[in-house]
Amino acid sequence: MIKIRNYETKDAAITWELKFNTIRNINVRDYTLAQTKAWAPDHFDMKLWQKRINDMNPFIAELNGKVVGFADLQSDGYIDHFFCHSEYQGFGVGRALMEHILAIGISNGVSRFYSQVSLTARTFYEHFGFKVVNEQSIEVQDEKLTNFVMEKII
Numbered sequence: 001m002i003k004i005r006n007y008e009t010k011d012a013a014i015t016w017e018l019k020f021n022t023i024r025n026i027n028v029r030d031y032t033l034a035q036t037k038a039w040a041p042d043h044f045d046m047k048l049w050q051k052r053i054n055d056m057n058p059f060i061a062e063l064n065g066k067v068v069g070f071a072d073l074q075s076d077g078y079i080d081h082f083f084c085h086s087e088y089q090g091f092g093v094g095r096a097l098m099e100h101i102l103a104i105g106i107s108n109g110v111s112r113f114y115s116q117v118s119l120t121a122r123t124f125y126e127h128f129g130f131k132v133v134n135e136q137s138i139e140v141q142d143e144k145l146t147n148f149v150m151e152k153i154i
Contacts, residue, residue, distance in 0.1 A: 002096040003062045012050045025086040030119035038141035069093040073101045079115035114151040
């Protein structure tokens with residue numbers, strides 16, 4: 001059974017590793033190697049990640065005590081990060097995280113959920129009722145990546 005819990009500072013390294021491996025092993029299906037290396041660089045300052053993830057304060061998904069995903073929900077309904085472990089795709093991790101985020105958001109009065117969604121995650125978000133607002137090209141480390149602004153209105 002997938003357990004969703006609150007983030008703890010000690011989760012920073014494992015969340016970076018999970019994000020890195022998911023981008024490099026899953027998102028590489030929809031983006032070039034150069035794009036995924038820009039998005040998840042080989043060398044990244046862990047102090048910067050620690051600050052970013054502490055500020056993001058995500059929810060952590062665990063399966064049998066192992067961190068298998070994480071996602072955040074900001075007070076305005078913005079989902080900044082949503083990652084499922086590359087080896088646990090199709091196990092219900094994403095569903096558990098999304099259902100948790102939506103329930104928490106609704107209980108806190110969020111009526112619009114939105115995110116910048118990768119090519120890889122677009123169909124997942126659509127499954128939960130998100131609609132594409134617009135397609136965009138963002139620049140990361142001199143690489144252009146296509147993604148979608150998607151939203152769900154409650």
